[in-house]
Amino acid sequence: SAASATPPATATTTMAVESQGPVSVEIPEKFDVLCGQSRICANHTGNRRFQVVLDIYAPTYKTATTKQEKMSLTKEIVACISESGGRFLKYKEGMWTEIPNVTARDKVSHALRTKVASWKRQKQSTTTVAAASTSSSSPTRRSRRATKPSRSKSALVPGTSRAASKHRKRRSSTSIMAMTNSFDSSNSNIMDDLLRSQREIFASLTGSETSKEHPLKK
Secondary structure (H helix, E strand, C coil): CHHHHCCCHHHHHHHHHHHCCCCEECCCCCCCEEECCCHHHHCCHHHHHHHHHHHHHHHHHHHCCCHHHHHHHHHHHHHHHHHCCCCEEEEECCEEEECCHHHHHHHHHHHHHHHHHHHHHHHHHHHHHHHHHHHHHCHHHHHHHHCCCCCCHHHHCCCHHHHHHHHHHHHHHHHHHHHHHHHHHHHHHHHHHHHHHHHHHHHHHHHHHHHCCCHHHC
């Protein structure tokens, strides 16, 4: 019959979509992900949203141990962008052309690896800064050790320090004896003068008393 000879409309539509080539547009949509390293691609709304999606999936991608787990994550991200109305486009010959899903998953995998690597570098830089701040406090101790007075050459040579100390002791004892001798001699001179003056005074007193006549003898 004619009804049985005519294929369903859905099958015709599917065949027509499969027969179509990659979609090319002059102006990308808001949620499209633009493949490129230019500032225009980085500032596009779809690319910014794509970075947010990568931040969500990157921790899981980092802990993934098998290739199948990583592939499933990339498929989920591509499906997430597609379901939200976005496409992965590449600029070619003056047009933005949609790339195949396999190529899009490769782009997503590369973006995830770059994201994880940047996290590692940030962590290493933070650790390096912390270690540098810790080591900056230790030079004070080193400087104290460095400024510690070094021993003299005489102390390094055995016997010289003892000889020098003995010589200093001899000089100090000699000076002390000279001071005591001078003090003793000065004291003896003072005592002699005092005795002499006392004798003179006593002699003058006794002489005046002997010259006077005693009152009882009168």
